[in-house]
Amino acid sequence: MTVAIIDCGGANLRSVQRAVELRSMKTIITNNKDVVSNASFVILPGVGSASSVMNSLKSNSLIPTIKNLTQPVLGICIGMHVLFDHSEEHDTECMGIIAGNIKKFKPDINIKVPQMGWNKVTFNDSNKNKLDDYYYFANSYYSPISNYALATADYSLPYSAAVQSNNFYGCQFHPEKSSLAGQKFLDYFFNYNENITSY
Amino acid sequence: MITKRIIPCLDVKEDKVVKGVQFKNHKIVGSILDLAERYSNDGADELVFYDISASTKGSIVNREWVSKIAEVINIPFCVAGGIKTLDDAKEILNLGADKISINTPALVNPKLIKELSDEFGSQCVVIGMDVKIIDNEAYLFAKTGNEKTAYSTDILASNWLVKVQELGAGEVVINAMGQDGVQQGYDIDLLQTLEKFCSIPMIASGGAGGPQDFIDVFKKTNVDGALAASIFHRNKFSIGEIKEVLKYNEINIRI
Numbered sequence: 001m002t003v004a005i006i007d008c009g010g011a012n013l014r015s016v017q018r019a020v021e022l023r024s025m026k027t028i029i030t031n032n033k034d035v036v037s038n039a040s041f042v043i044l045p046g047v048g049s050a051s052s053v054m055n056s057l058k059s060n061s062l063i064p065t066i067k068n069l070t071q072p073v074l075g076i077c078i079g080m081h082v083l084f085d086h087s088e089e090h091d092t093e094c095m096g097i098i099a100g101n102i103k104k105f106k107p108d109i110n111i112k113v114p115q116m117g118w119n120k121v122t123f124n125d126s127n128k129n130k131l132d133d134y135y136y137f138a139n140s141y142y143s144p145i146s147n148y149a150l151a152t153a154d155y156s157l158p159y160s161a162a163v164q165s166n167n168f169y170g171c172q173f174h175p176e177k178s179s180l181a182g183q184k185f186l187d188y189f190f191n192y193n194e195n196i197t198s199y
Numbered sequence: 200m201i202t203k204r205i206i207p208c209l210d211v212k213e214d215k216v217v218k219g220v221q222f223k224n225h226k227i228v229g230s231i232l233d234l235a236e237r238y239s240n241d242g243a244d245e246l247v248f249y250d251i252s253a254s255t256k257g258s259i260v261n262r263e264w265v266s267k268i269a270e271v272i273n274i275p276f277c278v279a280g281g282i283k284t285l286d287d288a289k290e291i292l293n294l295g296a297d298k299i300s301i302n303t304p305a306l307v308n309p310k311l312i313k314e315l316s317d318e319f320g321s322q323c324v325v326i327g328m329d330v331k332i333i334d335n336e337a338y339l340f341a342k343t344g345n346e347k348t349a350y351s352t353d354i355l356a357s358n359w360l361v362k363v364q365e366l367g368a369g370e371v372v373i374n375a376m377g378q379d380g381v382q383q384g385y386d387i388d389l390l391q392t393l394e395k396f397c398s399i400p401m402i403a404s405g406g407a408g409g410p411q412d413f414i415d416v417f418k419k420t421n422v423d424g425a426l427a428a429s430i431f432h433r434n435k436f437s438i439g440e441i442k443e444v445l446k447y448n449e450i451n452i453r454i
Contacts, residue, residue: 014295015269022273047292048320078320107398114322114369116400117201117423118244118453134202134453136275138297138322138369154200177275177297179239 004039006066007031008046008056008079016045016076019176023186031056033065041190042069045176046078050087050102050141053078054094063095072192073168077139080163080170089141098148098165102141111156114140121161121173121181123151131188133181135161135173142172167192202453203417203445204244204424205438206402207431209234211280212252214261218429220380222329223346225251228432231264232271238431239272241438244453246272247300247372247426250280251345262294269295277325283308288315292323300325300372303341306352306359309366316367321399324370326363330356330389331376337389340376356389360396368399372426375405380429382408385416394421402426410436410444417450 003025005016017027020043028035036042044066046053057063066073075083082094087102094102107113118134131151143160145152150169153161162171162185169189175182209216209231216234217225228234231248238246248268250261265278278291279300288299305312305326315324329340329349337356342348360371373393375386385406394401400423403416407427416425430436445452 012292012295012297014266014293015297018270018295019273047323048318052318112398112400112423114399115201116322116370117204119201137201138275140321174275174297177273179273182273 001040002026002028002038003041003043004036005029005043005045006036006057006062006079008044008053009048012047013045015176016043019182019186022183023190025190031060031062033060033062036062036065037069040071042066042071042073044073044075044079044082046076046081048078049089050078050081050092050094051090053082054092057082057095067095067097070167072189074189075168075170076176077172077174080143080172081141083163083168083170084143087141097168098163098170100143100146100148102143104141105155108156114138115155118178119153119155119161119173121151121153123162124149128188131181131184133178133184135171135175135178135181135185137173139172143170200451201423202244202451203422204402205242205413205441205452206245206247206424206426207234207238207243207438208247208249208404208426208428210249210251210428211261211264212250214264216432217251218380218432222343222349222376222379232267234432235268236271238438239274242442242454243274243438244424245275245277247277247279248296249278249300252280262290265291265294265296279325279327283311285314285318288319288323292319298323298325298370300327302327302329302343305363306339306341306354309362312363312366312368316369321367321369324368325372326368326370327372327374328356328359329374329376332389337392343374343376356393357396360393364397364399370400370402371397372402372404375403378406381406382429384408384412385425387415387419390416390420390422400424408435410441413441413445414448414450417445418448
């Protein structure tokens with residue numbers, strides 16, 4: 001069971017890799033499409049901007065490969081944003097795997113942008129309420145609430161903290177930086193094919 | 200809503216964690232990895248690693264420590280000290296840091312803030328501001344890692360705060376130099392003055408001595424986090440104990 005962690009040029013791949021290794025999974029950091037296609041799980045981390053991640057995926061011809069994946073895929077933060085149709089960040093066309101657009105938080109007296117810190121996440125399905133916890137966020141852009149929302153959080157408005165469409169998952173928070181909560185969430189993702197109602 | 204953050208800071212000099220008083224007379228307080236792991240397990244919301252010798256010697260933070268720390272913690276991790284270029288920042292981030300904090304190099308070359316923010320996103324870019332009140336005005340200091348090199352700039356902290364936000368900074372840490380290491384409370388007046396100019400997350404630093412200081416800073420100002428060193432290094436209170444008291448006082452905190 002190999003987890004392919006796609007190298008989109010952003011920094012901090014090692015944190016994601018280590019978090020996955022702690023779940024006793026084998027990892028490979030790659031931008032090779034055959035390696036990605038053949039992996040049991042695929043993680044698309046994202047630090048940087050939606051445009052820089054999309055440019056990196058394009059230059060490695062990874063977009064058709066990712067769209068055709070049937071194994072579980074997890075996009076983290078910007079890696080989640082690029083699964084959608086479009087991001088307001090640098091007006092970026094994204095992969096269009098999940099319908100919807102990524103918006104920017106508007107700073108006001110109640111909120112500062114970026115959102116930086118630990119926010120309370122609530123999973124929509126009561127079977128998954130053991131995953132409810134504080135998770136670490138660092139983002140200026142967010143996915144609005146939609147039918148794809150798996151979990152929500154609140155930052156002056158409610159937004160999608162995690163999403164799912166078929167085998168594609170996304171989380172706005174950073175599981176690799178979210179202490180025990182993040183480890184639990186990764187276990188949930190890696191148990192995709194098993195009975196997940198225990199969460 | 201988002202919780203208030205408690206952020207222990209490891210001031211590192213010659214491979215040991217040290218702590219001074221008002222940025223002087225640094226004494227060794229512990230080993231880097233032991234403290235990093237202890238704080239992470241004890242509920243720290245974030246960790247800061249600050250190489251205080253780097254900015255004054257012209258050297259860069261000892262990179263080996265960054266990856267070693269990243270291996271023993273699973274919370275966000277900010278590195279400060281002598282980061283002057285995009286390449287410096289990239290290397291530190293690749294070693295496992297989530298954010299980089301710059302102080303003197305940003306004053307010398309403000310464009311660096313924009314370059315870093317464009318490349319890595321503003322959430323990665325923290326500006327450290329060492330501030331001292333002189334004749335009722337808050338001025339910025341530079342090269343503060345060593346008392347011999349520290350000097351006052353003629354830049355007002357409020358003006359700099361506005362400028363760094365325009366350039367794309369994602370967070371600021373306000374170090375009240377007069378309060379550093381004396382454990383007599385955060386500089387509430389200074390923070391109240393500066394927060395009027397701030398629409399990005401702001402972290403208070405300097406002066407934490409007991410639970411009441413954390414309660415005061417979160418009740419009287421709008422800061423997002425409180426950084427502290429002496430109180431935790433000396434085991435006066437644990438992070439968990441501080442958090443319990445904050446929660447009891449109805450401050451939104453992660454436990």
